[in-house]
Amino acid sequence: MSEAAPPPPPPPEPPLASSPEGSVSGLQTFYDRAGGLLVPIAAALLAFVIGGIVVLITEKSLSAPFEAYQAIFQGTGLGWFIPGGDTAEEARDLQQTLLITTPLILTGIAVAFAFRCGMFNIGGQGQYWVGLLTAIWFGTHFDGMPPVVHVTLALVAGIFAGAVWGGIAGLLKATTGAHEVISTIMLNWIAIWVGKWLLEAPDGFLQGTDPSLPRSDNIFDSAKLPAIWGALQPLHAGIFIALFALIVYHLLLNRTTLGYEVRAVGFNPDAAAYGGISVKRNYFLALAIAGAFAGLAGAIDMVGWKYRLTSTEFDANFYGFTGIAVALLGRNKALGILFAGLLFGSLIVGTSPRQLDPEVFNPELATNLATMIQALIIAFVGAEFLILYLWRARRKVGIGPKRAAPEQG
Amino acid sequence: MTEPPLLELKDITKRFPGVVANDGVDFDLRKGEVHALLGENGAGKSTLMNILYGLYHPDEGEIRLRGEPVRIDSPHAAIDAGIGMVHQHFMLIPVMSVAENIVLAMEPRTGPFLDHGKANERVKEISERFGLAVRPEAMIESISVGMQQRVEILKALYRGAEILILDEPTAVLTPQEALELFEIIRSLQAEGKSIIFITHKLGEVLEIADRITVLRRGKTIETVPREGATEEGLARLMVGREVLLQVEKKPAEPGEPLLTVEDLRVYDERGLEAVRGLSLEVRSGEIVGIAGVDGNGQTELVEAITGLRHIDSGRVVAAGTDITDKSARGSLEAGVGHIPEDRHRRGLVLDFTLAENMALKDYCEEPDSKWGWLFPKRIIARAAKLLEEFDVRGGGPQTPAASLSGGNQQKVVVAREVSRDPRILVAAQPTRGLDVGAIEFVHRRLVAERDEGRAILLISFELDEILSLSDRILVMYEGRVVGEYPPTVSEDELGIAMLGGRREAAA
Numbered sequence: 001m002s003e004a005a006p007p008p009p010p011p012p013e014p015p016l017a018s019s020p021e022g023s024v025s026g027l028q029t030f031y032d033r034a035g036g037l038l039v040p041i042a043a044a045l046l047a048f049v050i051g052g053i054v055v056l057i058t059e060k061s062l063s064a065p066f067e068a069y070q071a072i073f074q075g076t077g078l079g080w081f082i083p084g085g086d087t088a089e090e091a092r093d094l095q096q097t098l099l100i101t102t103p104l105i106l107t108g109i110a111v112a113f114a115f116r117c118g119m120f121n122i123g124g125q126g127q128y129w130v131g132l133l134t135a136i137w138f139g140t141h142f143d144g145m146p147p148v149v150h151v152t153l154a155l156v157a158g159i160f161a162g163a164v165w166g167g168i169a170g171l172l173k174a175t176t177g178a179h180e181v182i183s184t185i186m187l188n189w190i191a192i193w194v195g196k197w198l199l200e201a202p203d204g205f206l207q208g209t210d211p212s213l214p215r216s217d218n219i220f221d222s223a224k225l226p227a228i229w230g231a232l233q234p235l236h237a238g239i240f241i242a243l244f245a246l247i248v249y250h251l252l253l254n255r256t257t258l259g260y261e262v263r264a265v266g267f268n269p270d271a272a273a274y275g276g277i278s279v280k281r282n283y284f285l286a287l288a289i290a291g292a293f294a295g296l297a298g299a300i301d302m303v304g305w306k307y308r309l310t311s312t313e314f315d316a317n318f319y320g321f322t323g324i325a326v327a328l329l330g331r332n333k334a335l336g337i338l339f340a341g342l343l344f345g346s347l348i349v350g351t352s353p354r355q356l357d358p359e360v361f362n363p364e365l366a367t368n369l370a371t372m373i374q375a376l377i378i379a380f381v382g383a384e385f386l387i388l389y390l391w392r393a394r395r396k397v398g399i400g401p402k403r404a405a406p407e408q409g
Numbered sequence: 410m411t412e413p414p415l416l417e418l419k420d421i422t423k424r425f426p427g428v429v430a431n432d433g434v435d436f437d438l439r440k441g442e443v444h445a446l447l448g449e450n451g452a453g454k455s456t457l458m459n460i461l462y463g464l465y466h467p468d469e470g471e472i473r474l475r476g477e478p479v480r481i482d483s484p485h486a487a488i489d490a491g492i493g494m495v496h497q498h499f500m501l502i503p504v505m506s507v508a509e510n511i512v513l514a515m516e517p518r519t520g521p522f523l524d525h526g527k528a529n530e531r532v533k534e535i536s537e538r539f540g541l542a543v544r545p546e547a548m549i550e551s552i553s554v555g556m557q558q559r560v561e562i563l564k565a566l567y568r569g570a571e572i573l574i575l576d577e578p579t580a581v582l583t584p585q586e587a588l589e590l591f592e593i594i595r596s597l598q599a600e601g602k603s604i605i606f607i608t609h610k611l612g613e614v615l616e617i618a619d620r621i622t623v624l625r626r627g628k629t630i631e632t633v634p635r636e637g638a639t640e641e642g643l644a645r646l647m648v649g650r651e652v653l654l655q656v657e658k659k660p661a662e663p664g665e666p667l668l669t670v671e672d673l674r675v676y677d678e679r680g681l682e683a684v685r686g687l688s689l690e691v692r693s694g695e696i697v698g699i700a701g702v703d704g705n706g707q708t709e710l711v712e713a714i715t716g717l718r719h720i721d722s723g724r725v726v727a728a729g730t731d732i733t734d735k736s737a738r739g740s741l742e743a744g745v746g747h748i749p750e751d752r753h754r755r756g757l758v759l760d761f762t763l764a765e766n767m768a769l770k771d772y773c774e775e776p777d778s779k780w781g782w783l784f785p786k787r788i789i790a791r792a793a794k795l796l797e798e799f800d801v802r803g804g805g806p807q808t809p810a811a812s813l814s815g816g817n818q819q820k821v822v823v824a825r826e827v828s829r830d831p832r833i834l835v836a837a838q839p840t841r842g843l844d845v846g847a848i849e850f851v852h853r854r855l856v857a858e859r860d861e862g863r864a865i866l867l868i869s870f871e872l873d874e875i876l877s878l879s880d881r882i883l884v885m886y887e888g889r890v891v892g893e894y895p896p897t898v899s900e901d902e903l904g905i906a907m908l909g910g911r912r913e914a915a916a
Contacts, residue, residue: 257773257781264769267760273717274747274755275769276738 107323123184125320131295139219162295493565698879
């Protein structure tokens with residue numbers, strides 16, 4: 001440590017521990033801990049406030065933001081948890097919210113796992129698509145298979161496909177040093193265009209029986225996940241798989257040697273290499289495992305409720321990208337990803353025009369509001385240092401007397 | 410004394426949240442003296458000097474200059490009062506010339522433009538007056554660290570400094586450069602300048618200071634004249650207890666060779682040959698010290714032995730296993746322990762807990778894990794035992810490594826490496842940045858490990874350390890071993906060899 005650095009506070013007792021790091025980073029640990037919850041919550045609140053201001057300006061009414069948020073909340077079905085609501089309608093909305101939350105949790109894990117290895121996986125979207133496309137093929141073949149076997153096969157195939165897609169980026173990084181941000185973005189586009197080609201091209205590999213439609217066949221009933229709640233578009237058992245995946249994620253990261261290596265590489269590749277850990281191997285494995293989670297998300301969506309794919313959906317489905325926001329807001333923690341997934345799932349469902357009374361809330365504004373809030377949350381979580389700084393400044397003002405800014409010597 | 414001292418700091422108190430950095434500190438400086446401010450890291454030396462230089466404002470106490478109270482509330486005010494400071498990290502602009510850096514902010518001008526001729530002339534003038542030879546036209550980035558320090562001193566003198574604060578000035582210098590710096594300090598003294606010399610190195614204090622003030626935990630412990638001061642006495646004042654400066658050790662009893670390096674060739678990042686046909690041998694029960702100026706291939710040698718760098722040609726054999734160009738894991742499994750030169754970059758994962766750091770090399774083996782499944786409780790229990798055994802303070806097994814002091818962090822590294830029971834221990838700069846107490850601990854531990862029969866390869870830029878610990882000394886220069894010496898060799902002789910002065914056949 002530089003002796004010119006500011007306050008060198010000697011800890012009271014041990015004569016050997018008299019270097020400045022002691023209590024300074026003790027303070028830092030506190031901020032980090034506070035920041036663990038403070039930043040995501042502050043970011044989400046701030047995003048909602050700014051979203052509210054936008055509503056206020058466009059609707060030119062003071063009560064509009066409150067009405068809008070109330071309408072969104074109603075649309076999410078979260079009121080089902082509050083005693084005494086219209087349970088039938090709220091149950092139906094909540095089913096949809098959880099239906100969307102399921103893939104978001106999984107794509108969130110896909111981003112978070114790579115994060116913990118020090119990489120930014122932008123490829124969740126592409127990995128989601130290859131998982132989904134693979135599940136279509138397995139779901140539309142093997143007629144007559146026992147249901148449990150068939151659906152498991154489709155899911156495992158989706159996991160595997162996602163792992164390959166993520167693994168390609170990992171392999172490129174490990175062998176040539178190609179940056180994962182670039183390669184995963186490229187792989188997204190490859191997945192999207194290959195997917196379109198499979199559905200749209202004459203005699204496309206996945207094209208359904210009606211060649212005039214860019215659409216796959218329905219998967220067989222034996223390849224569908226069982227419904228667990230609701231009737232029309234019911235919640236399926238995939239939500240349990242997603243919750244189980246959160247547990248797997250947590251244990252894999254914290255209780256296995258693989259997770260230890262991944263975290264060591266993510267925090268400090270030099271020290272990891274010094275400890276005998278192969279950094280390259282972990283880059284590859286981390287992206288492959290991340291891809292597996294995103295691939296599972298796609299496969300679950302296919303066997304859980306979509307059952308077939310129309311090529312126009314490539315331009316409308318962004319669950320893979322939303323996973324980035326989920327991981328950021330959830331701070332790469334299993335519990336955080338659960339709640340962040342639920343928040344974004346609620347936003348998407350709550351603002352979907354189908355749920356809203358156009359008298360209360362202009363439908364165009366509604367969907368855009370969801371995207372906007374999502375973007376603001378990402379921006380604010382990214383700007384965590386700004387929020388921490390404001391937080392600290394507030395504390396400083398409270399303390400009072402003018403304090404010389406600690407200047408770095 | 411009829412005349413008041415040139416500078417007096419009286420009863421200075423400075424509090425930071427949760428800590429009193431300076432607690433009623435008294436300090437005075439007489440005209441024309443070199444006054445050393447001695448203390449461990451975190452004793453409050455830098456805080457006090459930052460107050461004097463106007464970077465901090467004291468909560469209590471006053472500063473008197475020639476008997477008059479003064480208020481110094483910015484570095485600008487300090488400069489106006491004739492106080493100059495040379496920081497440990499230089500504040501120079503690398504792409505500008507020496508003269509430009511020196512006259513910065515007080516440039517001689519012709520119209521709105523810098524008068525280069527006049528600037529060079531003035532710089533030459535003061536550099537000759539104080540005997541600090543520099544080339545005014547040279548670019549900062551192209552001159553040595555020692556030269557850059559001269560430029561910093563000249564900058565202070567150019568701005569009219571009568572009082573010069575030197576903050577740990579020798580930390581960045583080679584032994585030869587340090588000697589030159591002492592010459593410069595003496596000539597400044599002869600010109601009537603007064604100097605405050607901040608350090609935690611005892612030898613330097615006795616070499617250069619007229620008086621010595623010792624700070625410990627923010628308080629003035631004592632001010633003593635150099636006459637009669639001893640290293641032991643000063644160390645006791647600094648640490649607050651008896652410190653064994655001289656490592657006690659029995660004569661070495663070398664056994665069979667454990668580490669053999671033959672004709673090793675290794676390239677550095679830039680693709681230049683850093684180790685050029687180096688051979689050495691370390692036997693069990695001996696410490697072989699490698700002396701040399703930084704950048705002569707020591708880092709690359711260590712990385713090659715520990716499997717962190719590709720070996721171009723040659724051979725490394727550790728305890729009978731050929732580990733030439735094996736991975737880091739191959740090297741450590743062959744029994745090579747490694748205390749890395751940079752504990753922040755390599756030695757520790759700062760965001761990991763101490764327990765996780767202790768497991769950095771064992772996480773994949775029983776009892777820490779089995780079939781890929783970790784057992785955190787066992788890891789924590791083992792770490793708790795090691796933390797106690799190695800007297801690591803400032804946290805338990807669950808504390809993040811980042812929140813420990815440097816000395817305790819180094820103890821964690823040493824504990825991990827030693828507890829793996831390696832046959833060979835490569836210790837690179839094992840005491841860099843540590844203070845007296847922690848250095849004592851590490852040194853004693855290394856000697857104890859030697860007595861256990863390990864082969865220890867010690868790499869250090871501190872000649873003191875090499876001389877007091879080694880049983881044999883190899884001097885490394887430009888990627889080769891250029892001489893072998895017994896530990897009784899004089900510092901001068903080693904210093905000359907380190908600069909390539911004499912070449913002998915490698916042993």
